[in-house]
Amino acid sequence: MMVLHKRIRFLKKIDDTLAIFHTHGVAGALGGLLMGLLADSKLTKLFFGDDPKFIGLVFGLKDGRVGAGFRQMGLQVVGILFVVALNVVVTTAICVGIRMVVELRLREEELVVGDDAIHGEDVYAVWGDGETYERSVHGHEGFDEVKDEEMM
Incomplete structure (x- = not known):
């Protein structure tokens, strides 16, 4: 399907x-x-x-x-x-x-950025077990200072 x-x-x-x-x-x-x-x-x-x-x-x-x-x-x-x-x-x-x-519905600005970026993670990450946003294929500079322990 x-x-x-x-x-x-x-x-x-x-x-x-x-x-x-x-x-x-x-x-x-x-x-x-x-x-x-x-x-x-x-x-x-x-x-x-x-x-x-x-x-x-x-x-x-x-x-x-x-x-x-x-x-x-x-x-x-x-x-x-x-x-x-x-x-x-x-x-x-x-x-x-x-x-x-x-x-x-998200605002137009949020739709342009994308749902993943707004929430800071990939919700349906099929390549891992809930990998956080900065380690995903998308990447994001704003999350570099956040440690893995804080994201979990």
């Missing part, structure tokens, strides 16, 4: 530092769609009993219950859309609430 995130125009517009969209959004939607496609009636009996409505599209085609298979795919799509809508509403409410207390 990190490779796709850099190549697909829509994904480039998503500011997702922690890869929540990739980890939960894409994986959850894909899992939901695949369940609607591949749900075996032998396994759905564990949850729904002998109700013939609950079957994946592939097994619905195989068993001659195409309508039930498409019904299940529809339920999965509706479920995904519900979760997306719920997340948009709740996240918007949370961000509006936080914005009433503090700014959600």
